[in-house]
Amino acid sequence: MTAMIQLISPVDGRIYAERQYADATQIEHTLAAAADAQAHWKRRPLSERAALCSAVVDAMLAMKDDIVPELAWQMGRPVRYCAGELRGFEERARHMIAIAPEALAAIEPTPVAGFRRLIQREPLGTVLVIAPWNYPYLTAVNTIIPALMAGNSVILKHASQTLLVGERFAQAAARAHLPAGLFNNLLLNHDQTAAIIGSARVQQVNFTGSVGAGHAMENAATGRFLGLGLELGGKDPAYVRADAHLDHAVENLVDGSFFNSGQSCCAVERIYVNEKIYPVFVERFAALTRQYVLGNPLDEATTLGPLVTPGAAVFVRGQIAEALALGAKALIDPTTFPADAPGSAYLAPQVLVDVTHQMSVMRDESFGPVVGIMPVASDDEAIALMNDSEFGLSASIWTQDLAAAERIGNEIDTGTVFMNRCDYLDPALAWTGVKNSGRGVTLSRLGYEHLTRAKSFHLRHEI
Template identity: 60%
Template sequence: MTKTTQKTISPVDGRVYAERELAEPEELEAALARAAKAQKAWAKTSLEERMRIVTRMGEVMLGAVEEVAQELTWQMGRPIRYSPKEITGGFVERARYMTRVAPLALQDVPVEELPGFTRFIRREPLGVVLVLAPWNYPYLTSVNTIVPALLAGNVVLLKHSAQTPLVAERYAWAFQEAGLPEGVFQYLHMDHDLVARAIADPRVAFVAFTGSVAGGRAVERAAAGHFKGVALELGGKDPAYVRSDADLEFSAVNLVDGAMFNSGQSCCGVERIYVQEAIYEPFVEAFVAETLKLKLGNPLDLETTLGPMVRTEAAEFVRGQIAEAVAQGAKALIDPRHFPADAPGTPYLAPQVLVNVHHGMRIMVEESFGPVVGIMPVKSDEEALALMNDSPYGLTASIWSRDEGAALALGEAIETGTVFLNRCDYLDPALAWTGVKESGRGCSLSVLGYEQLTRPKSYHLRRL
């Protein structure tokens, strides 16, 4: 019987870069059986040994960084000049941090002494953790759950995006090289129906999903009634607010990076900017000048700073948003002819900056997930705050100012999971990564990230 396959079409040149067979129900059954068996022994393995193996896995990945970077660029189109940093930067930083804080995060929780009693709370692993990972930052998004889940004594089953299947295979290889026992980490290439079956399976104790709002709803439906934890990292329409006391040049340079890096394909990328009127025109001028420095082209060229979007359909969606906004009165400040590689009908899309925009336009309220940003003038902090909160999303928001007190005051009122000052589009592993509204629920990274991957068990021991 011929098995169904999935094809990974490279955005670089449109060819089939990888083709993999999709798992059948019996393969899922075998994987879950192995996982459930392996978890019992893994949970009894010392934390020190778990930490050693996870650390070794990171070292193995670092040793293969050039190959991994090439695979990454071919699979999802990020310029090769940046691909190695996904491993040498964020991936390693997060894995090392979560390993370092594991003893603190997983230690017994003491309670006040009571004569004649020993009382404490112990954190126990949940069991099998199913990780559903996306293509846009395929290592960074998945490591947030995989590493702490394993360190906490869970086992992991990974289903990676069909766009980046080699990432799952790299994980498996690195863990095998590091000496991880069989069954503790596994991956399967699965279709939606089999993923739903995995989510509903009683042996899966927790599901971590990163992706679209629609995908998050599908995960919740599959998990409904099964009484298991679900963490959802979903969409974003992240705002930036540039106050009149901001460092104008610094803000423009960093916000271009925050909006355009990875071709804008970041859940916490900047998609809308509000600027106080006093500096609005010079800010827009500086922002456009910085955008024009980008080089759109073949991501395998070391000079390229802006690669293709992941699929032609994604690029066409953004083109449609831009055209609709212009038809509604927006002004496009970037001439696509400045970027010769821009080609309608392909994933190669020039960056765009729009002014004369308002919240009646999709471009300012609907997730774009591409290299486009709208910029609006505002009169006050109050107006900026109202506009920043006028969104179904709430992942991050950035404030650009020399006044930390003003940023803290605004931050208390912004409906978002993370507030930045003079920074954007970054995950600090020491801080909780979480969203509000349709940006999802749950918490990864930091010592708090271990809480959703463990359950508390109370010990109440009376001495006779």
């Protein structure tokens, strides 16, 4: 009998969906179908691929009214924000479709008499996308649409917590009349996923998840010489300089810290503030944080939903408790958030001061609604603290001095530098990380380079 997978909703702890894992026969059929479909798909003109991929996007957007509450039930984000994920889905997909002709165009060196020389971008074959639950449409579309545009076939293995998202992608592909076998959604356990990676029947794996799982991906891929894109999380810092526009910085950093209950790889998890404005910044930051409404994400009034599981909340509560035991001070009284209940997935937001880098909350990824704030005396001190981390996904600088932001940004070990904004992926820019935040690139024209291989033509036509 095939094993079952249960999706436990963080809303009320009940089973929201139940499905069977794929069996060996289904996996074999999918791998064969993907290879066969890709052999035909790569020969289709780019304009035809674009039309079909655009139809996939249209089909997904047409399901918005069903997707919004479904997403809240699966991973807990308030319904008032769920439609925003589909807007981001569309923005990224449309952009990657639009830039494909330029990104995939042949590169022609300086002409040489008697020769035709060019470098073509060839599809890799089958791309395995392993997507997470926290932004299940956005993270998946980062690879799915450009992989298809580049001439690859795709197999999607979505997180068990958001398994219905994989089904929505499959429905959109079917409604857009994508060729059979070109896009495939599989429910896989860890062993099955590892076996596919090690089978030599997929040529690229793009994974978003934890550092530990990233190591497992690398182990599974050992000896296969396939491409491996890893986005593994972060402990993203923000630096607020003395010349920052204070109200703007507070508003955006509160949102960057607590949107999606802090469950974002690029959430702001630690903030460094110039000591001259530190007291007023902290006061305003805490005051705005107290305005959140923690509760059932299906309620339109809710602005902060539950974490994805009670276990995730236990971890964050543990970080807070450790920090307090080591001398930190909590600025938010959790009893003012009636939905906060120990042992549940519902957790009040927390702002900590008097924190140090000896505390887990300033060092280890929290992935929850907590942030620590420290004063700094100078740019150099801020840079040193921002770089004092095993992660390097994004960092934000809050200042009115563009030159200072560029100078500081050049000193930070990170994949993306923001000025006066945070927690946003611009599809025209490369999304990448350093250190334990991973390797590889999605989005932008550089994202296409990781979904294709170079093929050189050196043609001598005059003898």
